[in-house]
Amino acid sequence: MPRTLFDKVWDAHVVHESPGRPSILYIDLHLVHEVTSPQAFAGLEARGLPVRRPERTLATMDHSTPTRPGGLKIVADAGRAQLEMLARRCAEHGIELFDLDSPNNGIVHVVAPEQGRTHPGMTVVCGDSHTSTHGAFGALAFGIGTSEVEHVLATQCLLQYRPDAFEVRFDGAARPGVTGKDLILALIAEIGIGGGTGHVLEYTGDAVRALSMEGRMTLCNMSIEAGARAGMVAPDDTTFEYLAGRPGAPEDFDAATARWRALKTDDDAAFARRVTIDASAVAPRITWGTTPAMNVAVDQPVPAPDSDAARRALAYMQLEAGRPLLGQPVDVVFIGSCTNSRLDDLRQAASVFDGRRVPEGLRALVVPGSRAVKRAAEAEGLDRVFTAAGAEWREPGCSMCLAMNGDQVPSGKLAVSTSNRNFEGRQGPGSRTLLASPLTAAATAVSGVVTDARTLETSR
């Protein structure tokens, strides 16, 4: 029977099935960070259980870490207790940890791929909803709660009902200036923030094949913003070239590649749902409301509200229906997060910043996703482009995406952010967020108002 990519990965990880019970699914890679794991480790301790597979577990510190230099000693007390606890638990259980002194430290969904730990065909989980990012490699990767973190620590398994497969096809070629971020925002606008509930999305089509691994990670990252359990892209030469030579890549890389080539949806395999989007018709997107689905093409006006939710969102955002978003004055620009903080994202942003200045009164923050990204960006001189333009070049971390580490948007201020959520207060109490691509964010930063990067001449 023909199977989808999702079917193949799922089937290969079913340990046990009983009628009327969820499947027991084996987990190949368990990623851990400081915020959603303390209660899980405490649960293990209370039951006297060991970690079943410490070598399949990888920890990092990212959510509550400061992005100004200084490391652990400048973390607020509560956050520091979490970070110290994670270090202690990892030492106790023999779990590899990328702590703040590690050259590999960074955002969990940036560091695992760049260290070559995420492989095609794996099951990957983490106590973080943006675990869907790793699906870019053809892995089945999804976020879990803290009880499930404990389950995986104790048994390397999870209880899960089989989701349905949903094909999202991006036909045609994306136009210049249109990124993975714009494609995923266009999809979420189309199917809604609950549109993927109960499903695993598989992204197919020429526009997906043309994306870099960074672009595919951005696409899969925001699958959860459509409510989907996960997003996946079948691995291809782009995937294998990215993985080759990375520390965690398999020793016999050719044999692994041969196996991975079978990880694709068979002809005639059945999807529970299908959606097709013409990528050539997608423009750069920007949100206007308080969910990621409330987004439009950047050159379009704020739409007329068609629901109570939309009216409430406009009131919160202090935006007026019918007015253009272009030209809207902005207080803060944030370039970073597990969605858009990789080298490719920073290169795009730098191409816009180069030779331009951030106007007085606007704060622009560029936060690399990891120390490795930071080093690579500095080797190319991107940091000097940002600082010469008047933007701040920070240490890696989740930063302003969720405002629990000292970085936040002041109440009432308007931010253009490359992160993933524009929920009320997400970037700080009273913060107002417009989500967009690194190109749109950078164009806005150097103009002081919402700007379509395609209308600026790029210097690179």
Next chain:
Amino acid sequence: MKPFLELTSRVVPLVRDDIDTDQIIAARYLTVTDRSGLGEGLFAAWREDPSSPLNHRDGASILLAGHNFGCGSSREHAPWALLAGGYRCVIARSFADIFRQNAQRNGLLPVALEEPAHARLLASLEMNPALDVRVDLFGRTVSWRDHLARFEIDDFARECLLGGVDSLGYLLAKSDAIGAFEARRGAA
């Protein structure tokens, strides 16, 4: 976790769609290392409005919401905060996947009601905000006055909730099967 059998309570109506986990408990409250003290952060921003129904709970332990309750983050702090705030059950049109599972694992019952029943319940509450609603997990029903509505919940989650049992025990009991799987894959 506490077993959930049945519950009779007043209802706090918060009938909006897409209530996200950042509203339920914002990230700045997530620096705890245990499960306590989260009640303070529950819907903190919305509770700044004195007229919010969230400030007039009057002992109610049922929250009534719209579609896609609990969308966003995987933080289990969301059900922990709801429990800390006195809630034992959320009735909604639908739930986000991760929230629903997190809630069930903590003895917070997510009840998804179809449109007609949801609308009837809302209409009854508008007539009488002090209405008592009974949620019966064993019978999978929600009832009030002369109304009765059925809801779906999978058997395994229902058994765990009724027994107050963590599903980790089920997984641990399958250790042999897990070991055999690892041996088959050469991972052991």
